[in-house]
Amino acid sequence: MSYLSSYKRLNRLILDESFEPLISWGLRMALSGTLPIIWGLATGRFSDAVWITLTAEAISWVEMKGSFAWRVRTLLTGAALAIDFSLLGLLTGFNIWLSVAGMFVVGYIATLLKNIGDRASGLAICVYLLYIICNAYPETNIADIKHRMMLIVIGAIWPVLVGIATSLLKPAEEPFRRQIALIWRAIGELIETISKSGSNKNADTPNEDVYVKENEVRSAIDNSYEFYRRMAHQVNQKDHSQYQLTLLRKSAGLVAVNVIAMGEAMEHIAVHDLDEELRVKAATLFSAMREAVSRISVFVITLKPEEKLLAVSHINRLKKLTSLIADYPLPENEQQTRAIKRILQLTGRTVKLMEHAIQRVEHMGTDKPVYRSYSFLKTLFVLKPKYLVGSLRVLFNSSSFTTRYALRSAIAATIALFIYKWFNVDHGYWMPFSVMIVIQPYFGATFRKAIDRVLGTVLGGIAGSLLLHVPAGLHIKEGILFLTFVLMVYFARKQYAVSAFVITLNLVLLFNLEMAYNDSLMITRAICTVGGALLAVVAGFALLPTWDKKWLPSHLADAIYFNYEYFIATFYSDAPIANWTKYKRNVESKNSNVFDSFNRYMEEPGKEKSEVYYDLITCNVRITRDLNNIHLEQDEKKMAQSGSASAAQQAKINECLHIFNSILKQLPDLNPAIKMNISATLGAVTPFMLDETQMISLEKLAIELKALQDDLGK
DSSP: OHHHHHHHHHHHHHHHHHHSOHHHHHHHHHHHHHHHHHHHHHHTOHHHHHHHHHHHHHHHTSOOOSOHHHHHHHHHHHHHHHHHHHHHHHHHTTOHHHHHHHHHHHHHHHHHHHHHOHHHHHHHHHHHHHHHHHHHSOOOSHHHHHHHHHHHHHHHHHHHHHHHHHHHTSBTTHHHHHHHHHHHHHHHHHHHHHHHHTTOSOSHHHHHHHHHHHHHHHHHHHHHHHHOOOOGGGSOTTSHHHHHHHHHHHHHHHHHHHHHHHHHHHTTOOGGGSOHHHHHHHHHHHHHHHHHHHHHHHHHHHOOHHHHHHHHHHHHHHHHHHHHHHHSOOOSOHHHHHHHHHHHHHHHHHHHHHHHHHHHHHHHOOOOBHHHHSOHHHHHTTTOHHHHHHHHHHHHOOOHHHHHHHHHHHHHHHHHHHHHHHTTOTTTTHHHHHHHHHOOSSHHHHHHHHHHHHHHHHHHHHHHHHHHTSOOOHHHHHHHHHHHHHHHHHTTTTOHHHHHHHHHHHHHHHHHHTTOOOHHHHHHHHHHHHHHHHHHHHHHHHSSOOOHHHHHHHHHHHHHHHHHHHHHHHHSSSSOOTTHHHHHHHHHHHHHHHHHHHHHHHHSSSSOOOTHHHHHHHHHHHHHHHHHHHHHHHHHSSSOOSSOOOHHHHHHHHHHHHHHHHHHTTHHHHOTTOOOOOOOOTTOOOSSOOOHHHHHHHHHHHHHHHHHHHHHHO
């Protein structure tokens, strides 16, 4: 049993690595960081090796996401930033006032990079880490400055070469496939949550869990578009692989819409009132659907024929279960019977989408390695000036929110560096370094990260000190050093406290190899870390703070208005809109923002929070779902029905528009800066006839709009 359990854990680890390659990222950092150390020990130039390692480690924090061109641009940008800000640190380190001024600039720019997201957070480390370290150990002699910069340039080039070499061996479309596979994986978790919601008699808890999982699906889709913005109609069909993958991503999005609609139908079914045989069949249906979606996610990332076989097997099982439930005597309760039939209908559509998804992967063909599919001429255009201009525009196109966050970080880090320089604290550079790591856009996140960092640093220092008292050969310490490089990357996203522990252990071993380690050094580091974390928490609370008590109403107003635009495009366009998923994606992103803001708002210190926001948010989410359902039904129609909406249907649509327009007049109370265009289309006619299912969705939409209007009045 122990062998079987170990095998399952290993298999799970390999599968997780396929979706999120943290171990390979850690190995890249370990290779970049350890080889210079070995060279330094072998040649007796360990001090030089430390500078190469520090530079290589900073650049290795750059996450290798996106296409090959994206990776090359990001690595080269990281190298350029590391060299530039290392030089700035060297030139300002001898003067406290120049150091303080430089720290403010560095803190501001690094925070703007952090705020962009995963694609640039690693670049922020290249900026502030190397500035702080070089500023702490400046050089005044020209020859020494040149020597230091030569080491830093070598340290910058080395991880770029390692990163490019590893990227050349990977399949060209693997990063895009991974982003799509993560969407399918998130859908599988959503299905599991929906299936459990029916077995819980408490109506509030399951709904909230479903909203959380729905939000995770939305985040996975948004992450995909962050790196691959083009949609199917924007891709040249000659670029066959990209075209099939964009269609595959669209299929995943539509499956998510169908699954969410099933969740809505589940709310009308009292699972405990169903007879046992039907209840078992229903549970098996959701289980088979979850397994089918999960297998598709694995097939998308691995392209293994056996995974395709498993996915097809689960899809066929899902078809059989659908037929069995359809033939089974359904409950006499009309509402429950209608809900069950709706779930079966949506399951049939989901099956078709999953079959199409498998076909898209097959039509994509073999995914060749980058070195076989990426021409040299194409590589020369990686660094086009337009990419640099676009990146700078994104970086400095900051809102008041990002500006406040950047100023807060810059001021806090500057104060920390001033304290360390003014009082000449030994190794006090850990104070501004800790500030830059700990401080987050929101107080709650800053507080949690401060606790994790302090806890990890203290325990890591203790563990490192104990480890060094154990007799061991130098090669053992080097092996552990290599392992710490891997583990600190692996746990950085999963458990930051563990990552901080491993980082501290890494530094203990690094200092010991240089024969400069002593227990007092780690005590000093722990004190400086605590001081920097405390300063970050105080800054988050008192210095240009960002409270969601203020921002939540603005996020809510934006989400409501984007729903309004979705509604207008749905019912008042000249023809049924083909690209309705664009409106769906935009409004769901806004719904995701307001949901995240509400969760942060509930964690903020202060008085008792208003629960009415939750009602408003869920109401707005259900409006989006109703509009999605209307479009799902419209897509199922083989051809556009002749004529437009009937007089009764148009009256109901116009009633919804009238309520929506009244709601929009209240939005400036939530967000005075909101820009709106209230439609005056009461004379227009909806360009399609609504069927029975669409009318049910429209009726529900009208109910949600009235509830939204009443709650806004509060």
